[in-house]
Amino acid sequence: MKAIVIGATGTIGSAVTKTLKESGYDVIPVSRNSSIKADIEDEGSLDKLLEQSGKVDAIISTAGFAAFGELSKLTGEDFRRSLNSKLMGQVKLLQKGLSYLNAGGTILLTGGIFAHKPWPGTAAIAMVNTGLEGFVRAAALETDEDKKVIVIHPPLVAETAVTLGMDASPYLSAIEVGKFYLEAIQNGKSGVPFLVQEKK
Template identity: 35%
Template sequence: MKIVIIGGKGTIGRKVSAHFSKNHEVIVGARQSGDVIVDMTDSRSIKTMFETIGKVDAVVCIAGDAKWAEFAAMTEDDFHIGLKSKLMGQVNMVRIGRDYVNPGGSFTLSTGILADHPVAMTTSAAMVNGGIHSFVKAVSLELQNGMRINVVSSGLVEDAVEKYESYFPGHNPIPMKKVVNGYVKSVLGSGNGEIIRMYDNC
């Protein structure tokens, strides 16, 4: 299987890429370094990436930015960061990528626990995550040629505890192996339009 993983050098992406690389051809896409360079905020860059790598069996996106700040301090431009990057970046991965995914292939997008359990200073990130969930459920009804799409939603992962634990007091860190399995379920399973939540509780 030929899999392109956008964000394959990030905290979660590295583990996911390493896992799939054991038995599949993995192409890592990233903004600054990787097998192929791609800017999620630029649809032309996304198209160039697909033109460069050609047909694939699976697209996995584990990337996208959103502004974390107090709502009272957020400007319209601050909200547009998440809308252009994490939301429309992933939507465009599907919109453009459907012409490059083989019949029966799949898309896997990424969100997080904030869609269900937001915390302070995450109005933008929570909004974007919820929007992606709705997009995945809706677009799964329209993809053709046997293509599937799912979204993996993670909570605070073990490898990011030091950086983010102050935002999630009392949350139980999710083992990286469990997070990786969410992506395995999406890519190698048969589900379509699923929100694969990798947290049983907060």
């Protein structure tokens, strides 16, 4: 089986890449800085990537920017970039990727838990994640029955909590979250959001 992981050098992306490889996937790791390059905000680079990769069994995106910040301090540019990057970048990837997906294949986009459990300072992120969920629900209605389109909502991971100066103990590690991506590919249902179970 062959899979593309976009955002493969990120915290979650690297964990997803490792998990898929260990599960027998031939993984094409993609980022803006890897040997195989693509930028979720650059449609041309996505076209080139898909043409070079050919038919695949899974396309996974863990890429895309969305702004953290207090509502009163978020700028128009913060919102525009969040929409252009994490939302529209993944929308375009799904649109383009469907024709490169083998029968039985899955396109998995990354939203985030803030779509369902927002924190203060996550207005822009929650907006994007919720938009992705609505988009995928509707896109599934126009997707061939032998292909799946799913949005996964991971929680904050322990590694990111550390970076933010938070206690990491309440959060799953990236590699633990990566295993949920594999589960979503294998057992998720098209159009149904896949919520990662948070650490108890």
